[in-house]
Amino acid sequence: MVKQLGSGSLCFSEAPFIVSTASVVGTKEGEGPLGKLFDVVGEDDNFGQQTWEEAESSLQKDAVTLALGKAHRRPEDVRYLFAGDLLGQTIASSFGLKNFEIPMFGLYGACSTCGESLGLASMTVAAGCADMTLAVTSSHFASAEKQFRFPLEYANQRPLSATWTVTGGAAFLLSTREKAASIGKPLARIAGMTTGKIVDYGIKDSMNMGAAMAPAACDLIVRHLQDFERQPEDYDRIVTGDLGTVGQEILIKLVKEKGYDISHVHEDCGIKIYNGETQGTGAGGSGCGCAAVTLSAHYLKQISEGNFKRILFVPTGALMSPTSFNEGQSVPGIAHGVVIESVEER
Amino acid sequence: MVKQLGSGSLCFSEAPFIVSTASVVGTKEGEGPLGKLFDVVGEDDNFGQQTWEEAESSLQKDAVTLALGKAHRRPEDVRYLFAGDLLGQTIASSFGLKNFEIPMFGLYGACSTCGESLGLASMTVAAGCADMTLAVTSSHFASAEKQFRFPLEYANQRPLSATWTVTGGAAFLLSTREKAASIGKPLARIAGMTTGKIVDYGIKDSMNMGAAMAPAACDLIVRHLQDFERQPEDYDRIVTGDLGTVGQEILIKLVKEKGYDISHVHEDCGIKIYNGETQGTGAGGSGCGCAAVTLSAHYLKQISEGNFKRILFVPTGALMSPTSFNEGQSVPGIAHGVVIESVEER
Numbered sequence: 001m002v003k004q005l006g007s008g009s010l011c012f013s014e015a016p017f018i019v020s021t022a023s024v025v026g027t028k029e030g031e032g033p034l035g036k037l038f039d040v041v042g043e044d045d046n047f048g049q050q051t052w053e054e055a056e057s058s059l060q061k062d063a064v065t066l067a068l069g070k071a072h073r074r075p076e077d078v079r080y081l082f083a084g085d086l087l088g089q090t091i092a093s094s095f096g097l098k099n100f101e102i103p104m105f106g107l108y109g110a111c112s113t114c115g116e117s118l119g120l121a122s123m124t125v126a127a128g129c130a131d132m133t134l135a136v137t138s139s140h141f142a143s144a145e146k147q148f149r150f151p152l153e154y155a156n157q158r159p160l161s162a163t164w165t166v167t168g169g170a171a172f173l174l175s176t177r178e179k180a181a182s183i184g185k186p187l188a189r190i191a192g193m194t195t196g197k198i199v200d201y202g203i204k205d206s207m208n209m210g211a212a213m214a215p216a217a218c219d220l221i222v223r224h225l226q227d228f229e230r231q232p233e234d235y236d237r238i239v240t241g242d243l244g245t246v247g248q249e250i251l252i253k254l255v256k257e258k259g260y261d262i263s264h265v266h267e268d269c270g271i272k273i274y275n276g277e278t279q280g281t282g283a284g285g286s287g288c289g290c291a292a293v294t295l296s297a298h299y300l301k302q303i304s305e306g307n308f309k310r311i312l313f314v315p316t317g318a319l320m321s322p323t324s325f326n327e328g329q330s331v332p333g334i335a336h337g338v339v340i341e342s343v344e345e346r
Numbered sequence: 347m348v349k350q351l352g353s354g355s356l357c358f359s360e361a362p363f364i365v366s367t368a369s370v371v372g373t374k375e376g377e378g379p380l381g382k383l384f385d386v387v388g389e390d391d392n393f394g395q396q397t398w399e400e401a402e403s404s405l406q407k408d409a410v411t412l413a414l415g416k417a418h419r420r421p422e423d424v425r426y427l428f429a430g431d432l433l434g435q436t437i438a439s440s441f442g443l444k445n446f447e448i449p450m451f452g453l454y455g456a457c458s459t460c461g462e463s464l465g466l467a468s469m470t471v472a473a474g475c476a477d478m479t480l481a482v483t484s485s486h487f488a489s490a491e492k493q494f495r496f497p498l499e500y501a502n503q504r505p506l507s508a509t510w511t512v513t514g515g516a517a518f519l520l521s522t523r524e525k526a527a528s529i530g531k532p533l534a535r536i537a538g539m540t541t542g543k544i545v546d547y548g549i550k551d552s553m554n555m556g557a558a559m560a561p562a563a564c565d566l567i568v569r570h571l572q573d574f575e576r577q578p579e580d581y582d583r584i585v586t587g588d589l590g591t592v593g594q595e596i597l598i599k600l601v602k603e604k605g606y607d608i609s610h611v612h613e614d615c616g617i618k619i620y621n622g623e624t625q626g627t628g629a630g631g632s633g634c635g636c637a638a639v640t641l642s643a644h645y646l647k648q649i650s651e652g653n654f655k656r657i658l659f660v661p662t663g664a665l666m667s668p669t670s671f672n673e674g675q676s677v678p679g680i681a682h683g684v685v686i687e688s689v690e691e692r
Contacts, residue, residue, distance in 0.1 A: 008449030050673075079350070080541060087669070088667045089665065089670070091666070091667045091670045094544060098544035098546050098678050101543050101544075102543065103353070103354030103541035103542060103543050104541070104542065106665075106680075107451070107453060107454065108452040108454040120466070123470070123475055127473035127475055128350075129348050129350065129356055129469055129473055130350065147434075147669075194449075195449035195451065197449050198440060198450060319441075320435065320437070321437045322434070323437065327400075329437075332440055334450070334452075
């Protein structure tokens with residue numbers, strides 16, 4: 001059912017379906033170019049909670065509840081939950097998801113977590129280890145700023161290369177063909193995956209995450225194309241998570257050096273989600289939630305409506321912490337890729 | 347190849363083998379009852395590094411290098427790496443493992459991470475998604491104290507229920523039967539797994555982790571016995587990760603209320619690893635490394651020598667962070683179980 005390809009890729013002969021998805025975002029994301037596509041846009045960024053961390057937890061909880069509801073499924077129908085977030089000890093996921101009582105694998109892949117969770121959730125279904133799984137992730141601007149950067153009150157200036165952490169959470173419900181049949185037409189299928197390696201170019205500027213993550217995205221995309229023996233033209237889009245404008249330029253150049261031109265098919269969720277001209281978001285959006293809500297609300301819609309036949313979805317993560325930064329360490333990157341296809345016959 | 351059982355368990359018809367393992371520990375662990383069994387005992391707890399975090403990273407790096415070396419395998423022979431640790435953004439793993447360039451799934455399950463990584467690594471092999479995988483985890487007393495509790499300099503007093511974070515890292519190399527044949531006699535096989543749910547009894551005392559984690563261990567063990575239709579007597583040992591003396595008592599009582607008596611087969615790695623009478627370690631050892639190095643050095647030895655035919659290994663984790671604690675949140679628990687059997691025919 002699963003074919004091992006090259007260096008860390010898997011091709012699913014019976015591809016799991018994405019049967020349902022839901023996205024919940026904050027006010028700034030609601031005002032952006034994709035604003036009308038999200039399932040829920042919060043009235044403010046507290047989401048009725050006392051702390052930023054609880055607010056982030058509620059993004060995950062609401063996204064899971066909605067995704068299950070859209071598919072008319074209950075938590076006990078889900079065999080495994082794959083989830084993670086950016087916070088230390090991934091507390092947004094632990095506290096957001098505990099009440100569902102679904103057997104859970106906690107993940108940490110920084111902003112690549114959406115790709116990591118979709119990869120493992122789809123592998124588990126494709127390999128016959130589960131009939132139905134959930135992949136969930138989130139980020140919150142304020143909890144991330146509190147965790148990683150200066151306190152919000154300081155009003156520090158940001159360099160142009162800095163990105164803006166997306167307030168958003170998304171959930172993806174995956175299932176076998178058999179289980180999907182009872183739910184209705186699936187949105188898409190996950191036909192394969194390529195798992196990321198940590199790539200460290202020694203970049204130490206935590207305000208330039210795009211540059212730190214681009215080499216990992218390049219490694220993933222090139223390995224993926226080689227493993228699947230494909231060209232960039234075989235994809236309607238190759239979509240990174242949150243490289244932003246600075247990272248996009250580096251990525252396209254790095255991939256070109258490896259013999260592939262992705263300039264005409266590359267898009268970045270961080271660039272898609274905000275209007276960089278008017279929203280003051282620097283190089284673009286970032287955070288686990290950035291790729292997750294953009295996939296949920298925009299790309300899956302395009303695929304389910306038949307506008308895209310196949311995309312390579314590559315969320316990118318920067319594997320640093322406040323401690324590693326303070327201790328002068330570099331910012332290694334990682335990226336995880338999944339192949340998402342239309343359910344229409346090719 | 348994989349049979350789904352009950353509520354989150356998997357039984358592997360072709361069980362992956364543990365072909366190699368290695369453990370690296372600090373001075374205090376070296377002075378404990380298992381001291382002579384570990385592969386490496388550091389001369390001091392810095393392991394030649396500048397910071398506690400780098401010291402912890404070196405535990406993972408050295409354990410992986412040793413485990414690969416014992417099996418005469420190179421990093422490129424390993425298809426996937428499953429790893430995690432206790433630190434915010436799991437930096438011990440990211441910085442410790444980046445140079446191996448193995449496709450990696452980053453995990454966070456607090457001190458249950460050893461069970462989570464072994465579960466996913468064995469599932470991946472059993473389901474035909476990889477021929478060889480590595481599961482790695484670690485903890486370090488000083489990096490954990492710095493992360494979670496008071497700075498070391500304060501010399502605060504610890505309540506008796508407090509545990510002592512183990513300085514140690516362990517790696518486990520798993521493979522298919524075919525790949526194992528070229529390496530030599532495997533140490534053991536992983537015959538199945540049960541995935542944990544988050545269980546929250548509302549305990550808020552971060553100095554009593556055993557009490558916070560015992561309900562999750564109870565849930566896991568009871569679900570496991572039900573899913574596999576077994577009794578405690580079917581196991582030579584049921585081994586939790588780091589409940590300590592306080593948690594052990596609670597666990598045995600909770601499991602008895604569910605109709606199973608595990609008092610005669612239960613052991614806890616946190617109790618095994620230190621001499622509680624003389625080493626001043628409170629209720630016992632804790633941390634991701636506690637269960638990992640005790641399995642690696644002690645239990646796998648007992649199994650490979652034929653003294654135990656089958657154990658249920660259940661590392662336990664407390665899903666809290668300094669932020670969640672400061673914000674008055676409870677300490678939810680999780681536990682992940684794997685069935686480890688002798689390779690001799692039963």
